[in-house]
Amino acid sequence: MSQTITEKILAFHAGLDKVEPGQLIEADVDIALANDVTAPIAIAEFEKLGVEKVFDDERVLLIPDHFTPNKDIKSAEQAKILREFAKKQGLKNYFEIGRVGIEHVLLPEQGLVLPGDLIIGADSHTCTYGALGAFATGVGSTDLAAAMATGKVWLRVPESIKIVYHGKLAPWVEGKDLILHTIGILKVDGALYQALEMTGETIDTLPMYGRMSMANMAIEAGAKNGIIAPDEITLDYVRPRARRDYTLFASDPDAVYCRTIEIDVSTIRPQVAYPPRPDKSRSVDQAAADKIEIDQVVIGSCTNGRIEDFRLAASLLKGRKAAPYMRLLIIPGTQDVYRQMIKEGLTEIFLDAEALISPPTCGPCLGGHMGVLAAGERAVATTNRNFVGRMGHPESEVYLSNPAVAAASAILGRIATPEEVV
Amino acid sequence: MNIIQGKVWKFGDDVDTDAIIPARYLNTSDPLELAKHCMEDADIEFAGKVKVGDIIVAGKNFGCGSSREHAPIAIKAAGVACIIAPTFARIFYRNAFNTGLMILESAEASLAIEAGHEVVINPAAGTIKDLTIGKQFTARPIPEFMQKLLDDGGLIEHWRNRLSIEIFT
Numbered sequence: 404m405s406q407t408i409t410e411k412i413l414a415f416h417a418g419l420d421k422v423e424p425g426q427l428i429e430a431d432v433d434i435a436l437a438n439d440v441t442a443p444i445a446i447a448e449f450e451k452l453g454v455e456k457v458f459d460d461e462r463v464l465l466i467p468d469h470f471t472p473n474k475d476i477k478s479a480e481q482a483k484i485l486r487e488f489a490k491k492q493g494l495k496n497y498f499e500i501g502r503v504g505i506e507h508v509l510l511p512e513q514g515l516v517l518p519g520d521l522i523i524g525a526d527s528h529t530c531t532y533g534a535l536g537a538f539a540t541g542v543g544s545t546d547l548a549a550a551m552a553t554g555k556v557w558l559r560v561p562e563s564i565k566i567v568y569h570g571k572l573a574p575w576v577e578g579k580d581l582i583l584h585t586i587g588i589l590k591v592d593g594a595l596y597q598a599l600e601m602t603g604e605t606i607d608t609l610p611m612y613g614r615m616s617m618a619n620m621a622i623e624a625g626a627k628n629g630i631i632a633p634d635e636i637t638l639d640y641v642r643p644r645a646r647r648d649y650t651l652f653a654s655d656p657d658a659v660y661c662r663t664i665e666i667d668v669s670t671i672r673p674q675v676a677y678p679p680r681p682d683k684s685r686s687v688d689q690a691a692a693d694k695i696e697i698d699q700v701v702i703g704s705c706t707n708g709r710i711e712d713f714r715l716a717a718s719l720l721k722g723r724k725a726a727p728y729m730r731l732l733i734i735p736g737t738q739d740v741y742r743q744m745i746k747e748g749l750t751e752i753f754l755d756a757e758a759l760i761s762p763p764t765c766g767p768c769l770g771g772h773m774g775v776l777a778a779g780e781r782a783v784a785t786t787n788r789n790f791v792g793r794m795g796h797p798e799s800e801v802y803l804s805n806p807a808v809a810a811a812s813a814i815l816g817r818i819a820t821p822e823e824v825v
Numbered sequence: 826m827n828i829i830q831g832k833v834w835k836f837g838d839d840v841d842t843d844a845i846i847p848a849r850y851l852n853t854s855d856p857l858e859l860a861k862h863c864m865e866d867a868d869i870e871f872a873g874k875v876k877v878g879d880i881i882v883a884g885k886n887f888g889c890g891s892s893r894e895h896a897p898i899a900i901k902a903a904g905v906a907c908i909i910a911p912t913f914a915r916i917f918y919r920n921a922f923n924t925g926l927m928i929l930e931s932a933e934a935s936l937a938i939e940a941g942h943e944v945v946i947n948p949a950a951g952t953i954k955d956l957t958i959g960k961q962f963t964a965r966p967i968p969e970f971m972q973k974l975l976d977d978g979g980l981i982e983h984w985r986n987r988l989s990i991e992i993f994t
Binding site for chain 1: 839841843844847848849851852853854865866867885886889890891892893894895897898912914915916919920923924970979980981984985988989
C-alpha cells in the first residue's frame, strides 16, 4: 500500500505498518516544545497530571522568545515559570537570554529537530520543521502538557494536498513568495486539517532557508503540517548539526492525495499579502502601483530571520538609507545569525542604512514589543500574519513580503519593487 | 450535559486568535484577565456586554492563526456557553475540547441564526434551536474519540486515569 511522507512518519511513530487519512493514532513524540506565552499554561496542566518528571529531559524544549527580553513585570513572571521548571526538571534544552533565539530559527540551526521526527510545539509555526522532512505541528498548551509527561500525542492522520512547483524562479523571488502565492490560491482555510506536501523541480533546488519560509506558513492555509521530502540539500544542512540518528522518508510515487495543484513559478513576481489576511497576496508590481506609504519595516521572524534573509536585505540596503521618518527594524533570528551578520559586515550595512538592530525575539511580529504600531500606521514585514491588530493597534496595518521587497520599501518609504532601488 | 439557553453574538468568517485575544494581553494566563479583552479586536464592546450563558455564532474557520490556548480560555472565562460555526481551525478545535469550551459545527445554524436571537442547545442530542425564528438545526456529531475525552473530563483527566492504572497494574 503506497503512502505519503506524512502518513509514513505518522505510522512509524505509532508503531504501525501503515495509516490512512482519518485514522486516529497515538504517536510517540520526538520533540515537544513551548515558548514563554504557551509554556506557563502547559506547566500548570503538567503539574495537574501528578507526574514527577518529564518523559525525557533532552526532548522537552523551552524557548522563551516571544516577550523576551522581558517587556514588563507580567512577562518577566511568565518567563520565570519556564526558568524554574527547567531547573527543577533539569531540562537540557532550555535557552536563557543570550542563548535564546526565535524558536523555529534556533531549533533547526542547533540540530535539535531532524528529518523523520515527530515534533509537536505549543506554537502554531512549529510546522516550520516540515522543511527538514519531519512531521511537525502546532498544538495548544494542554496537548503539550500531556506530551511533556507521556511522550505521546493523539493525532488524526490528515489527508494530503500535493503542490507541485515547476520552472525557474524569477529574480527577487523567494520561498516566501511561493508560499504567499500558494496561500493566495488555497485561502486561509484551504488546507484545513490537511497536510501540505510541497514538491517539484523548483523545490528540488530551493535552499533550506527558502524551504523553511514555505513550511513555516503552511498553517496560514489552515494546514496541520507542511512538508518537503529530505534530499541532498536537506542532508547538507542536517549532517553537521545532528547529534542523534534520523530517518529519511519519502512519498511513494502512487501515494494518494486529496488534491494536487501544479504551479508554474516562472511567471510569479515577488508577492505582497495585503491586510488583514495572509491569503490576500498580490504581485509587488500592483502593490507598488497602489502607492502604499508605510511607517515601519520589520525584517526578521521565524519566517525570514535566517542569515540568507539578511544577506538579501543587505544587498539592497548597502550604500542606501531608510527613508525619512521610516523605522527599519532588523531582527536576527538567533545569536548565531547575529554573529554571522557581524562577521559578514551586514550589521555595518544596516547601521549605515540607519536601521535599528534588535536582539533575537518574536517581538513586533505579534504586536508584543520592540516595534508596536500606533493607530493608522502601516508596516511592511517579512513575518507571517497580518490579521487586524497583529502588530499593534487594531487600526494599524501589516503587509507581508520577502526581505528584498521589505528593504526596497524601507528605502523608498512606500511599498516598492526591488528593481526600483537597484 | 445540561441544556444551554442564551443570547447570540454573531461574528463573520475566519475569526483569528489575534482578534479573540490580542497578543498584547498574552503576558498573563489568568482567565479573568484574559476575559476582559475577549474578542476585543473583533468587537470592542463584546467583553463588557457579554453575559454568562451567551452563545457565539460565527462563520467558517473560527479560531484560525496562533496556537494560543488563551483564546478558548478567554471565551470560556467571559461566560460564553458554546460556539457554533461551520468549521473550526484545527488547533482551536483541539484546544476547545482540552479547555472544556463547548463548540458545535453546523453550517446551517451559522447561516440562519442572527445576532440577538435566543437559542437553546441540547448538547447530548446535538440540537440547536433558534427560538426567535422557530427553526431547529442538528450539529455534526462530536467524533467518538473526542466524546470519550469529554466523558473522561478532558485530556488531563484522561491521562491521569490512564497513568494511575498503569502505575497500579
